[in-house]
Amino acid sequence: MHTDTDRCVRAVQSKDARFDGWFFTAVRTTGIYCRPSCPVVPPKPQNMTFHPSAAACQQAGYRACKRCRPDTSPGSPxxxxxxxxxxxxxxxxxxxxxxxxxxxxxxxxxxxxxxxxxxxxxxxxxxxxxxxxxxxxxxxxxxxxxxxxxxxxxxxxxxxxxxxxxxxxxxxxxxxxxxxxxxxxxxxxxxxxxSAGTITLRLPFRAPFHPDNLFGHLAATAVPGIEEWRGGAYRRTLRLPHGPGVVALTPLPDHIGCRLTLTDLRDLPVATSRCRRMLDLDADPEAVDDRLRADPLLAPLVDKAPGRRVPRTTDEAEFAVRAVLGQQVSTAAARTHAARLVTAYGEQVEDPEGGLTHLFPTPEALSGLDPESLALPRSRRTTLLTLVRALAEGELTLGVESDWDRAREQLMALPGFGPWTVETIAMRALGDPDAFIPGDLGIRRAAAGLGLPSTPAALTARAAAWRPWRAYAVQYLWATDDHAINHLPAPDA
Structure with missing residues (x-):
C-alpha cells in the first residue's frame, strides 16, 4: 500500500488508525517516522515519504516518533x-x-x-x-x-x-x-x-473487535491442566524456546491485557507474537466485514457484531492432535480425551497462581504411547498415532512457515483425515483466513436458517463471493447458535 501516495496522504491527514501497521510515514523535515494515526499536526504532503516497515524507515535514517510510538502499532494484516x-x-x-x-x-x-x-x-x-x-x-x-x-x-x-x-x-x-x-x-x-519473571503489557488491535466468540471458544474448549478461564482472563501454558511460560489474556475495550510469566525473558517477543496470533489481533476487520456485508444474508450478522476474529492457537502441532481427538465427539468429550494425554505425557510446570499444571505433550512424547490406553475407536487411534509420528519425524510440518496448500495435501494423505479435520486445522492452526468447512453440522444448520444453501457443494459455490475471508464467515455463521463457544464467559465462570 505504501506505493499509493495519494491514499497514504489521505490516511495521514485524517489520522486513520485503520492503516496503522499497513505503512509508516517518514517526515523529511524532522527525520522521524510515525504511524498514520499520529496525533501531531500532519506534515505537508511534499515532506512525507512512505515505507512498508519500521525497519525500512530505520534503514533510511529515520527515528521513531515519541508521540505515536509506531513500533507499538498492530502488525501488518x-x-x-x-x-x-x-x-x-x-x-x-x-x-x-x-x-x-x-x-x-x-x-x-x-x-x-x-x-x-x-x-x-x-x-x-x-x-x-x-x-x-x-x-x-x-x-x-x-x-x-x-x-x-x-x-x-x-x-x-x-x-x-x-x-x-x-x-x-x-x-x-x-x-x-x-x-x-x-x-x-x-x-x-x-x-x-x-514482578519477578512476570511482565504486564497491552496488546493493541484494530477496531472493531468483538471478543465474545474468540474468548468464548477458547474458554469452552479449554483443556484442564493447560488452559483455564479465571477472573475474566483466559490463561494457558506456553511451550517457548527457552523454557515454559504462562499467559493470562483479558479482553478490554481498547486493548488486550496480557500478563506473561516467563522462565527466560528472551522469550518475550516469541510469547507476544504467539498470543497475538492466537487472538488474531493483526486482522483487518474493516476489509473482512466489508466483503462479507456484500452478501445480503450475511450482512445482518456482521452488523450485529462486527469485528469477529478467528480463534487460533499458540502451538500448531497441539491443535492438530486436539482436532483428531475432537472428531465426531462433543466439546466435553474432546476436552476429556486431551486432558488424559496431558496428565499422562505432558511436562509438568509451576503456575505461580495455581490452576495450570502441564504443557501439552510434544509429538515426540506422544509417538510412543500405547494405543490400547486410548479410549478411542480403533480407527481414530490409528489416525492419532500416524499424525504424531509424522510430526515427530519431520514428515509433516505445521508451523508458521508452512505452505498452506502443501500442508493440506500432507494431511489429506494421512488415514482418517477428511475435509472437516483438514480445514479446521487450516483455519485455526495454519491461520488460513480462507479455510472453509461447509460440511460442519453447525455451519449447515446456520446456513439453512439464513436461507443459504445447506449442502456442502452448493454452500461452497455461494461462499466463493466471501473469499478470501471464508474463515471469518464461519465465525459469523457459528454465532447464530446459542452455544457456549459464542459467549464471553462470566468473570468467575
Whole structure:
C-alpha cells in the first residue's frame, strides 16, 4: 500500500488508525517516522515519504516518533492472509527464528536460498531479514526498559542483542533517547507493574473487535491442566524456546491485557507474537466485514457484531492432535480425551497462581504411547498415532512457515483425515483466513436458517463471493447458535 501516495496522504491527514501497521510515514523535515494515526499536526504532503516497515524507515535514517510510538502499532494484516515466501518469512521472523537460528536457519526452514529471501524481503519491505529482526529487538528492548526494573545488562541479552554496545547504539538510533532516558519517560507514561519473571503489557488491535466468540471458544474448549478461564482472563501454558511460560489474556475495550510469566525473558517477543496470533489481533476487520456485508444474508450478522476474529492457537502441532481427538465427539468429550494425554505425557510446570499444571505433550512424547490406553475407536487411534509420528519425524510440518496448500495435501494423505479435520486445522492452526468447512453440522444448520444453501457443494459455490475471508464467515455463521463457544464467559465462570 505504501506505493499509493495519494491514499497514504489521505490516511495521514485524517489520522486513520485503520492503516496503522499497513505503512509508516517518514517526515523529511524532522527525520522521524510515525504511524498514520499520529496525533501531531500532519506534515505537508511534499515532506512525507512512505515505507512498508519500521525497519525500512530505520534503514533510511529515520527515528521513531515519541508521540505515536509506531513500533507499538498492530502488525501488518498482510502476513496473516498470505502464504507466499515473504509472508511466511515475516511470520518466522516474528516468532524469533532469525535471533535463534540466524538467516541460514530462516532459509532452511523456508526451503529457499538466503539470497532469494533477502531479495524478496528487500523488494517488498525495504529491508532484509537482519534489519527486520533488529527492529523487533528494538521494540522488545523498549518494552523491557519501560515496564521492568531489570538492569540494562539483563535487558540487552533478553531482547536478543549480542552486546551492550549494540543495544545502546540501536536504542539511541531508533528512539533518539538513551536507554536511561527511555526508562525515565516510560515510567511516567505506562504505570505498568512487573514482578519477578512476570511482565504486564497491552496488546493493541484494530477496531472493531468483538471478543465474545474468540474468548468464548477458547474458554469452552479449554483443556484442564493447560488452559483455564479465571477472573475474566483466559490463561494457558506456553511451550517457548527457552523454557515454559504462562499467559493470562483479558479482553478490554481498547486493548488486550496480557500478563506473561516467563522462565527466560528472551522469550518475550516469541510469547507476544504467539498470543497475538492466537487472538488474531493483526486482522483487518474493516476489509473482512466489508466483503462479507456484500452478501445480503450475511450482512445482518456482521452488523450485529462486527469485528469477529478467528480463534487460533499458540502451538500448531497441539491443535492438530486436539482436532483428531475432537472428531465426531462433543466439546466435553474432546476436552476429556486431551486432558488424559496431558496428565499422562505432558511436562509438568509451576503456575505461580495455581490452576495450570502441564504443557501439552510434544509429538515426540506422544509417538510412543500405547494405543490400547486410548479410549478411542480403533480407527481414530490409528489416525492419532500416524499424525504424531509424522510430526515427530519431520514428515509433516505445521508451523508458521508452512505452505498452506502443501500442508493440506500432507494431511489429506494421512488415514482418517477428511475435509472437516483438514480445514479446521487450516483455519485455526495454519491461520488460513480462507479455510472453509461447509460440511460442519453447525455451519449447515446456520446456513439453512439464513436461507443459504445447506449442502456442502452448493454452500461452497455461494461462499466463493466471501473469499478470501471464508474463515471469518464461519465465525459469523457459528454465532447464530446459542452455544457456549459464542459467549464471553462470566468473570468467575
Amino acid at each position: 498482510e502476513w496473516n492472509h498470505r502464504a507466499d515466501l515473504v509472508a511466511r518469512a515475516m511470520r518466522l521472523i516474528g516468532d524469533g527464528a532469525v535471533d535463534r537460528e540466524g538467516v541460514p536457519g530462516l532459509a532452511r526452514r523456508l526451503g529457499y536460498s538466503e539470497r532469494q529471501i533477502e531479495r524478496q524481503l528487500r523488494a517488498e519491505l525495504g529491508a532484509g531479514p537482519l534489519a527486520l529482526a533488529r527492529a523487533q529487538r528494538a521494540q522488545t528492548a523498549r518494552l523491557l526498559i519501560e515496564t521492568t526494573p531489570l538492569p540494562m545488562a539483563e535487558i540487552t541479552f533478553a531482547a536478543g542483542f549480542s552486546s551492550i554496545r549494540s543495544f545502546n547504539d540501536t536504542v539511541q538510533e531508533v528512539f533518539a533517547l538513551s536507554p536511561t532516558e527511555l526508562r525515565s519517560r516510560g515510567a511516567r507514561r505506562t504505570g505498568a507493574t512487573t
